[in-house]
Amino acid sequence: MAENSTRTAYTADTLLAVTVRVFNERGYDGTSMEDLSRAAGISKSSIYHHVRGKExxxxxxxxxxxxxxxxxxxxxxxxxxxxxxxxxxxxxxxxxxxxxxxxxxxxxxxxxxxxxxxxxxxxxxxxxxxxxxxxxxxxxxxxxxxxxxxxxxxxxxxxxxxxxxxxxxxxxxxxxxxxxxxxxxxxxxxxxxxx
Structure with a gap:
């Protein structure tokens, strides 16, 4: 429970900013949804709450x-x-x-x-x-x-x-x-x- 209270609340815009940073660092093809999840500090399912996928x-x-x-x-x-x-x-x-x-x-x-x-x-x-x-x-x-x-x-x-x-x-x-x-x-x- 405490873990969730310390996480950043992500919006589509803040998730997008993290995504762009990771895409620019690793390349689009070199980035997995797991990489994005780790960089954002949220689960993959939380990402899928905002978008259908990496593309x-x-x-x-x-x-x-x-x-x-x-x-x-x-x-x-x-x-x-x-x-x-x-x-x-x-x-x-x-x-x-x-x-x-x-x-x-x-x-x-x-x-x-x-x-x-x-x-x-x-x-x-x-x-x-x-x-x-x-x-x-x-x-x-x-x-x-x-x-x-x-x-x-x-x-x-x-x-x-x-x-x-x-x-x-x-x-x-x-x-x-x-x-x-x-x-x-x-x-x-x-x-x-x-x-």
Whole structure:
């Protein structure tokens, strides 16, 4: 009885946070329900009270990251104005979301398509990438980006720079406030067409 009173009461959100940490440490394929149970300090049956299984936890986790990214594309600054300004907003906000949702976006960046959920996540990522690529193309067509940088290459370089944040950024570091602005500064000082 005393054992139960000292355990943390888990909600779906707190269970998801533990799950994402373990998935990021061990890999999705390398994580068992027993590993999750041990990390959460609850029984497997308690986990099944919240979800049907490991793949549902993965879908919830990567879904959180994807929802945050797609929400950027609906923000007013992403849908109105000059294409280059809209693109700059999306790039800044994508870096901010990566930092704010670091464990979830890190997990999203690590999915490889080994399950139906991973395939779904990869398809949504491609859709997001495609929508940003359309902004790059629109900015290039308006003459707002340098004509000597091919739009597909620019898109890949932008995502490469943003996604690399997941590999080196650590929460609580003093650089948190400047990361998104540094990405925008480095990218757009090099991409914007000269007036």
């Amino acid at each position: 549902e936890l993965l879908r919830l986790a990567v879904g959180r990251a994807l929802d945050a990214l797609f929400a950027i594309l609906e923000e007013p600054a992403a849908v109105t104005g000059r294409p280059v300004d809209r693109l700059e907003h999306v790039v800044r906000r994508t870096a901010e979301v990566l930092i704010d949702e670091l464990p979830y976006v890190t997990l999203l960046l690590r999915v490889r398509g080994n399950t139906a959920t991973e395939e779904w996540a990869l398809e949504r990522r491609r859709d997001f990438d495609h929508r940003v690529a359309e902004l790059v193309k629109a900015a290039a067509a308006e003459g707002e980006l340098r004509p000597d940088v091919e739009p597909r290459l620019a898109t890949r370089l932008l995502f490469g720079m943003i996604n690399s944040i997941a590999e080196w950024y650590r929460p609580g570091s003093r650089t948190a406030d400047g990361v998104a602005e540094a990405v925008v500064h480095l990218a757009f000082d090099g991409l914007r067409a000269e007036p």
